[in-house]
Amino acid sequence: MWRRFCRKFATNAVTRPGDKISGFVIDNVRDVPSLDLNVTLLTHESTGAKHLHVQRDDSNNVFAIGFKTLPPDATGVPHILEHTTLCGSEKYAVRDPFFKMLNRSLANFMNAMTASDYTFYPFATTNSIDFSNLMDVYLDATLHPLLRELDFKQEGWRLEHMDNTDMNSPLILKGVVYNEMKGQMSDSSYLFYIRFQESIFPSLNNSGGDPLYIPNLTHKQLVDFHHSHYHPSNAKSFTYGSFPLINHLEKLDSAYSTFSPLTPETSVRSPIPLNSSVEVFKPGPFDPMMDQNAQEKLSISWYAGDPADHYxxxxxxxACSLLLDGHAAPMYQALIDSQLAADFSPNTGFDSTMRTNILSIGVVGASADNVDNIKKTISGTMAEVIDIGFSRSRIDGVLHQLDISRKGSKPDFGMSLLYSITGPWFNDVNPIDIIDWSALVERFKVDLDSNPRLLQDILAKYCAPSAPSFFFRMNPSEKFEEEQAHAEAEQLRSKTHNLSESEKKEIYDMGLKILEHQSQPEDTSVLPTLKVSDIPRKPEISFEHEEETIGGVSNQWNIVPANGLVYARGLVDITNIPTDLIPYLGLYTAAFTSFGTKDQSMADLEDEIKLKTGGISFSARPISSPYEIGTAQLALGMSAYALKEKTDDMFGLLERVTQNTDFRNYEKLWSLITMSVADASNTIAERGHTYARGLATSKLTTAGVLNEKISGASQFAFLKKILDRGQDRLEDVSKKLEEIHKFVMNASTPFKTSITCESNARDDLGKSLQKFISNCGIGTKGNTFSAYSDISDFGAHPDSTKMLLNMPYQVSYGALAVLGAPYTHEDGAALQILSSLLTHKYLHPEIREKGGAYGGGATYAGVGGTFSFYSYRDPNPENTYKVMNKGWKVGSDREWSDIEIEEAKLTVFQGVDAPRSISDEGMIYFMDGISDEMRQKRREQLLDVTKSDVQRVSEKYLKAADLQAASPTDVRSCVFIGPNSDWAKDWNVIELEGLAESAKY
Structure with a gap:
């Protein structure tokens, strides 16, 4: 108590505006009791750099430094600079210190991000030494980067032979950012948004870079941009957590002290003037997953004041939340429920991150014939809302959600604060006012009581039918990809057709030089690092868990400081469900919060959920056996949370939706399917390596095949098949959902529950839970969960495969998976360490640095027991496949140093010891059956892994991945997602729709 008091006193000893501390002067200080924090805004005296510190009793501390980086053109200079600054600095002159610090740290978050008009570099860690180390690396990387031309060519773009060592191979464009943005442009949602932004903000260029313009950027332009933008006078930094402010300021002052003041970039870009309504039309891609006659994307936007006007x-x-969010929202009902469109457009919502607030409402998946009707519907619905307003209960529901979010304990709270302030702060909005939003809530409540038309008046001010608006429409073109490819080919031709022999030789020599640069061994000892000895062998177990039978059902109590909240979870064993119903589980679980009940519309039900709880959700998931590789159970999970005083309401709502959902609500069912399919191509593009891994593991394990059927790419194919059959066949789908429901809501179906709460709430909650179980009747006659099932029980078998899922992308995503060991087997720990070693020491250099993919690595599913190689936004899948095949040989033959083993352990423990939410307390045991004792044993196994362990498991398990080295009985599964090409001529090439056929849907 004394030490804690003294630390707080020392930290806050200088707290008055105008006081000076470590080269900074305090501009403003504010206590925010509603969030249990104190905020201090400071200015560096000699350079003018701004710093915001949020002091809070939170061990997960955050640092970020950022710079205003308005892009001068579409070459992506801010984005490429973000990458290149992290490739070596004056103090840390090794190649790529950022990625090397990933395995010399216990940080639970490290990244760098380029936004539209600023760039920032955040990290989070609970270790004070780690915090200091990373802060040093980040400051030197941003303020004193080497910016070598070779790094610029690797990260940005370069003209190079397809095979660096073969001068006769074709010249192509390469580069990490170049390929990243080619992948980004394959996402039609991103393309819509960026073309919208370019149209409404023509003065704000594409900061990420357009692949057609990226090759115009020179190394000199990159260096000049750094000199003019990455300067303390143009910087804003942020710290959050329990570490003392003075330590941060001393480090910042030391880093800034060598700089002279510079006039910072103060220009703020504004959108085009809207003296009258404006319409813009742009071409876009044709989406093969969507209805051929419903490919239109469009939006209407209004300017809505200055972000600096916080209130x-x-x-x-x-108002925007009430307009758009959920089944009761007027725009949702008018545009989505009415089936005028499949979903809202990517830019829909309220954006206050720029210099001008913009409110946008738009749709995707509309027919050309409906465009005019949609425009009229948006305008008419807005006019109706301005006239009649919103019900007070809906407004109270939104305010209740704000209140309950404030009470929830989130391990990433500091990062969330950072994200909320960064954009507005770089556009001259006071960040303290953004953090202290509780005062706005109180003012809003008072004003609403005195003026019930408050929200109507503000919407009328900016969005009335007479107000000028910006209409943006993206027209689908089946030739879009062809024209894009032609433009890229012409771009390449323009850079190669006039090359002299000496220029060709120079390009060839540069390619070899880059390859040599990428292959050079390095002395990383200049980088700071933690030690494995910094990791406690036995962590503190914060809370005890207790099991009690309530109403014939096993309940797990997790008694924690929950800040007045209660978290309830249920798990239903559905392992023995008929296999033909499994693909319908995604629709079934979504139905509870999408369809409404037989006597209450979804709109009214959702309003009640928002007013009385923090949320209700349902999902289906496999539970892998920790004892036997490849086997699993299948469970349906339900969860809800609420304020302690509203738990009876929470259980009442859970009872209502589980007992009375209307599975015959065909309109809601059709909307749900349409929305899911509408964005399938983009969803897969965003996480292509995850979907590739899911497809690959579906050939190996029970959990893999179940996940793929429920939520993988095969689920999209299944839903598309339903969509193609038309609305006339929806009765068949509803019958399947009712079959599932009959199986699930059964007294003989095994069921267990978990309650997370404070000790003073336990008795009352026990009574509420008993009433819920009695009324629902689930699991009261059978509480022994099924045995773990083999993959053959679900109509599949382990099978080696090489599959290419043909998708209209410019780059590929890949995964190669093999079987590992069960969670309780000691080899699992060695495989987990091996995945880190191969990622950082082999796959990242080969797939990203040399191959030009945005990402590449290996991951080991500790519970599922599968080892997977992967690549992300990959321009060269053929080479990546070869690299993956050699992984086992690298793992078994390389003489791993003690330092490399130590670094791999640090990387693994970033996840093992990452801060977790109070709501997740006890869930590893409840959901996966992994006890604290099993986790402790695994922890010790991870800490004790040796070089010989790594080499042994690499040969024992990963050799199966290499077709030439594997034995005939070994099973491997490789899947790439992306464009079909000659390299895959001996692969099983399949269209997305074909997945439904191969899965026998």
């Missing part, structure tokens, strides 16, 4: 912006954000 008006807050009111608009509330």
């Amino acid at each position: 008006s912006s807050f009111c608009l954000r509330i």
Whole structure:
């Protein structure tokens, strides 16, 4: 108590505006009791750099430094600079210190991000030494980068032979950012948004870079941009957590002290003037997953004031939520429920991150014939809302969600604060006012009581039918990809057709030089590092868990400081469900929060859920056996949370939706299917390596095949098949959902529950839970969960495969998976360490640095027991496949040093010891059956892994991945997602729709 008091006193000893501390002067200080934090805004005296510190009793501390980086053109200079600054600095002159610090740290978050008009570099860690180390690396990387031309060519773009060592191979464009943005442009949602932004903000260029313009950027332009933008006078930094402010300021002052003041970039880009309504039309891709006659994307936008007017912006954000979010929202009902469109457009919502607030409402998946009707519907619905307003109960529901979010304990709270302030702060909005939003809530409540038309008035001010608006429409073109490919080919031709022999030789020599640069061994000892000895062998177990039978059902109590909240979970064993029903589980679990009940519309039900709980959700998931590789159970999970005083309401709502959902609500069913399919191509593009891994593991394990059927790419194919059959066949789908429901809501179906709460809530909650179980009747006659099932029980078998899922992308995503060991087997720990070693020491250099993919690595599913190689936004899948095949040989033959083993352990423990939410307390045991004792044993196994362990498991398990080295009985599964090409001529090439056929849907 004394030490803690003294630390707080020392930290806050200088707290008055105008006081000076470590080269900084305090501009403003504010206590925010509603969030249990104190905020201090400071200015560096000699350079003018701004710093914001949030002091809070939170061990997960955050640091970030950022710079205003308005892009001068579409070459992506801010984005490429973000990458290149992390490739070596004056103090840490090794190649790529950022990625090397990933395995010399216990940080639970490290990244760098380029936004539209600023770039920032955040990290989070609970270790004070780690925090200091990373802060040093980040400051030197941003303020004193080497910016070598070779790194620029690797990260940005370069003209190079397809095979670096073969001068006769074709010249192509390469580069990490170049390929990243080619992948980004394959996402039609991103393309819509960026073309919208370019049209409404023509003065704000594409900061990420357009692949057609990236090759125009020179190394000199990159260096000049750094000199003019990455300067303390143009910087804003942020710290959060329990570490003392003075330590941060001393480090910042030391880093800034060598700089002279510079006039910072103060220009703020504004959108085009809207003196009258404006319409813009742009071409876009044709999506093969969507209805051929419903490919239109469009939106209407209004300017809605200045973000610096916090109160008006807050009111608009509330109004926008009421307009758009959920089944009761007027725009949702008018545009989505009515089936005028499949879903909202990517830019829909309220954006206050720029210099001008913009409120946008738009749709995707509309027919050309409906465009005019949609425009009229948006305008008419807005006019109707301005006239009649929103019900007070809906407004109270939104305010209740704000209140309950404030009470929830989130391990990434500091990062969330950072994200909320960064954009507005770089556009001259006071960040303290953004953090202290509780005062806005109180003012809003008072104003609403005195003026019930408050929200109507503010919408009328900006969005009335007479107000000028910006209409944006993206027209689908079946030739879009062809024209894009032609433009890229012409771009390449323009850079190669006039090359002299000496220029060709120079390009060839540069390619060899880059290859040599990428292959050079390095002395990383200049980088700071933690030690494995910094990791406690036995962590503190914060809370005890207790099991009790309530109403014939086993309940797990997790008694924690929950800040007045209660978290309830249930798990239903559905392992023995008929296999033909498994693909319908995604629709079934979504139905509870999408369809409404037989006597209450979904709109009314959702309003009640928002007003009385923090949320209700359902999902289906496999539970892998920790004892036997490849086997699993199948469970349906339900969860809800609420304020302690509203737990009876929470259980009442859970009872209502589980007992009375209307599975014959065909309109809601059709909307749900349409929305899911509408964004399938983009969803897969965003996480292509995850979907590739899911397909690959579906050939190996029970959990893999279940996950793929429920939520993988095969699920999209299944839903598309339903969509193609038309609405006339929806009765068949509803019958399947009712079959599932009959199986699930059964007294003989095994069921267990978990309650996370404070000790003073336990008795009352026990009574509420008993009433819920009695009324629902689930699991009261059978509480022994099924045995773990083999993959053959679900109509599949382990099978080696090489599959290419043909998708209209410019780059590929890949995964190669093999079987590992069960969670309780000691080899699992060695495989987990091996995945880190191969990622950082082999796959990242080969797939990203040399191959030009945005990402590449290996991951080991500790519970599922599968080892997977992967690549992300990959321009060269053929080479990546070869690299993956050699992984086992690298793992078994390389003489791993003690330092490399130590670094791999640090990387693994970033996840093992990452802060977790109070709501997740006890869930590893409840959901996966992994006890604290099993986790402790695994922890010790991880800490004790040796070089020989790594080499042994690499040969024992990963050799199966190499077709030439594997034995005939070994099973491997490789899947790439992306464009078909000659390299895959001996692969099983399949279209997305074909997955439904191969899965026998």
